[in-house]
Amino acid sequence: MSSLFQNYTRRPIHLVKGRGTIVTDANGKDYLDFTSGIAVLSLGHTHPAIVQAIQEQSEKLWHISNLFENPEQEKLAETLVNDTHFAHAFFCNSGAEANEAAIKLARKHTGKHTIITFEKSFHGRTFGAMSATGQDKIRNGFGPLLETFKTVPFNDVSALEAVIDDEVGAIMLEVIQGEGGVNQVTPEFAQAISDICLANGILLIIDEVQTGISRTGTRYAYEQTVLKPDIMTLAKGLGGGFPIGAMLGTADLHDSLGPGTHGTTFGGNPLAVAVxxxxxxxxxVSDFIGEVNRKSAYFIEKLSETLPSHKVVGSGLLLGIVCEEEVASYITAADEAGLLLVSAGPNVIRLLPPLTVTNEEIDQAVDILKTILS
Known part of the structure; x- marks a missing residue:
């Protein structure tokens, strides 16, 4: 019997090395990795620049805690907020931690406890983040959750308007629901959220844990909408495979997260920040982001030509293939054919290649998808 808790349904593949988009298992079989560790490996596996950063920083300093000044954190924060309306950053270890920080900040700043979230959303598995998540499969079995979350249908303006009252402190959403089915916010819904927040003094929290860091073809996915979040959360692609999360906030929120209000032992340690x-x-970099969009257009065109009966959804290199049937068997078939995929809900195949994927690798993946979906 394994000494591990069996809380993961693991695939029978033991990966031992990787480079770029290609990973190799213990038997020497190569795979195209179109999971990127679930939207994490922005630059692919063992990118030389990241390897160098880890090597160089590991010879200097790994961990000092947040008791001391950290100029490298300052630089990373400046890079994240540069040319945005955000002013400050808090660093942690994961997306769930970033969302917990966002929930705490919103409640403390507004003095209100109700936060509106949406069906099919995913914000993490800690208690606050799980309470915010709009999926019963994540929430069931853990007893009473935080009661001050109201979950309404995504892209439903009337349902959102119906729950707005004086107790609402924040609205929390993903611009594209990655885990929930690669569901994009509609322009009409985005405008409604913007108007409601402005008219009622409600904070807007945007969870960009999966969509941020150029994954969707802009630095942050909200930049493709009219939305202007007060708080934004990041993780996954930010560390390129090394654990780090971040919460960004506007200048007027600064005093609400003063000394002692929140913290983390490992968050923003020198090694994570360097990576x-x-x-x-x-x-x-504009040229890099331009390449992401070019590859996205190429990928979508190839999928549309090859799989004309399937709808392709998403943005940048966060794409989904919508199927009428459940896709679990397709994921298994793709494993056998040498293509690693992940689902988004029961009926969507999610495509998350590294942002460095090549056209040739996209062609190979499309050929495999054609075979398994036919």
Missing amino acids: AQTVLDNVF
Whole structure:
């Protein structure tokens, strides 16, 4: 019997090395990795710049805690907020931690406890983040959750308007629901959220844990909408494979997260910050982002030509293939054919290649998808 808790349904593949988009298992079989560790590996596996950053920083300093000044954190924060309306950053270890910080900040700043979230959303598995998540499969079995979350249908303006009252402190959403089915916010719904927040003094929290760091073809996915979040959360692609999360906030929120209000032992440690800065130095470049959009257009065109009966959804290199049937068997078939995929809900195949994927690798993936979906 395994000494591990069996809380993961693991695939029978033991990966031992990777480079770029290609990973190799213990038997020497190669795979195209179109999971990117679930939207994490922005620059692919073992990117030379990240390897160098880890090697160099590991010889200097790994961990000092947040008791001391950290100029490298300051630099990373400046990179994240540069040319945005945000002013400050808090660093942690994961997306769930970032969302917990966002929930605490919103409640403390407004003095209100109700936060509106949406069906099919996913914000993490800690208690606050799980309470915010609009999926019963994540929430069931854990007893009473935080009661001050109201979950309404996504992209439903009337349902949102119906729950707005004086107790609402924040609205929390993903611009594209990654886990929930690659569901994009509609322009009409985004405008309604913007108007409601402005008219009622409600904070807007946008969870960009999966969509941020150029994954969707802009630095942050909200930049493709009219939405202007007060708080934004990041993780996954920020560390390129090394654990780090972040919460960004506007200047007027600064005093609400004063000394002693929140903290983390490991968050923003020198090793994580060095890696994240290296990622941003590569992906927050206009030419790189342009390439992401070019590859996205190429990928979508190939999928549409090859699979005309399937709808392709998403943005950038967060794409989904919508199927009428459940996709679990397709994921298994793709494993066998040498393509690693992940689902988004029961009926969507999610495509999350590294942002460095090549056209040739996209062609190979489309050929495999054609075979398994036919």
